[in-house]
Amino acid sequence: MKRLRPRAQEMLDELVDAVVRDEPPADLVERGLEPFPIALVSEVMGVPGTDRDRVHGWTRQIISTSGGAEAADRAKNSLYGWITQTIRSRADSTGEDVYSLLGAAVAGGDLSETEAVGLAGPLQIGGEAVTHNCGQMLYLLLTRPELRQWWQERPEARDGLLDELLRYIPHRSSVGLARIALEDVDLRGHRIRAGDPVYVSYLAANRDPDVFPEPDRIDPGRAxxxxxxxxxxxxxxxxxxxxxxxxxxxxxTLFERLPGLRLAVPADQVAWRRRTMIRGPRTLPCTW
Known part of the structure; x- marks a missing residue:
């Protein structure tokens, strides 16, 4: 990741250069928060340029609930089928992209093909999560002046604020995936039977008052x-x-390159995503 940083910055600068050139206002989801993570993940994974649009289409459908379970299943089967074929095709590759590394690992017996595909799938889909999580963070920084001031004036403490925003922001629109009990388990007086679905909400865990004092307050210095x-x-x-x-x-980069960055609409008029597993603003109209 340290070796990747200069290339990632270069890719982002190209996008922001275009935003600056076109002048305000701009939808920063469309112009930066969506294209940058998708492009960077595609490059890291080793997705050919000719396949990037359809891979992005599959990942977007997988996290959406608008088409129902059948549409999500079709997209997941298509994506994972493509991943399987890509890993197989790179068995002899010496490249440093993730699919080449996984292809060589499977060919060398270090991983099973099932393990390799299971590792690659969530990584490929992860660009969607960055887009929408970062959208929520940017919304908070633009609507909470004290948070923005902390971010801009204390660069050495940004990691702490980033962790606090990760804790505070609800990543999902729902509890998440069920785990299925493989055997009977007694947990604090409750019997979980084999075959029962169990939902573990890390969103609730991140607001646990026994672990996080004043859990509904954003504390940039929380430690x-x-x-x-x-x-x-x-x-x-x-x-x-x-x-x-x-x-x-x-x-x-957005705060450095777009001085005076602010929402171009009232905060309560920002459109949020609906019928999706991952929460976030659908658009983020901004001026500077």
Whole structure:
């Protein structure tokens, strides 16, 4: 990720150059928050340019609920089928993109094909999450002057504020995926039977008052901050470092390059996404 940072900054600067050239106002979701993570993830993963639009179409449909479960399943099957074929086709590759690394690992017996595909899928879909999480962060910074002041005046403390925003912001529009119990389990007086679906809400965990004093308050200096925005343990998000890199670059670059950045509409007129698993503004009209 450290080696990637200069290239990521270059890609983002090209997008922001165009925004500056076209002058305000601009929808920063359309002009930056969406194209940058998608383009960077595609480059890191090794998605050919000719396939990027359809891969993005699949990832967008997977996180949407507008087409129902059938549409999401079709998109997921298409994406994972494409990933499987791509990993197979790169068995002899010496490239450093993720699909080449996974192809070589499967060919060398270090990973099974199922494991490789299971690792690649969430990484490929992750660009969508960065777009919408970062949209929520930018909305908060533009509507909460004290947070914006902290971000701009204390660059050495930005990691702490980023962690607090990750804790505070609800990533999903719902509880999330169910886990299925494989055997009977007694937990604090409750019997969970084999086959029962169990929903574990890390959104609720991130507002647990026993862990986070005044959990509904954004405290940029909160320490420690053991939030679960990226999961925990063996299920910790594989793309967490990449997601943080993209988010920090987006917020820093937009505030540096667009002086006086502010919403171009009243805050209550910002349109939010509906019928989707991941929360975020659908548009973010801004001027500067």
């Amino acid at each position: 420690p901050n053991p939030h679960l925005a990226f999961g925990n343990g063996p299920h910790y998000c594989t793309g967490a470092v990449l997601a943080r890199l993209q988010t920090e670059l987006l917020l820093t």
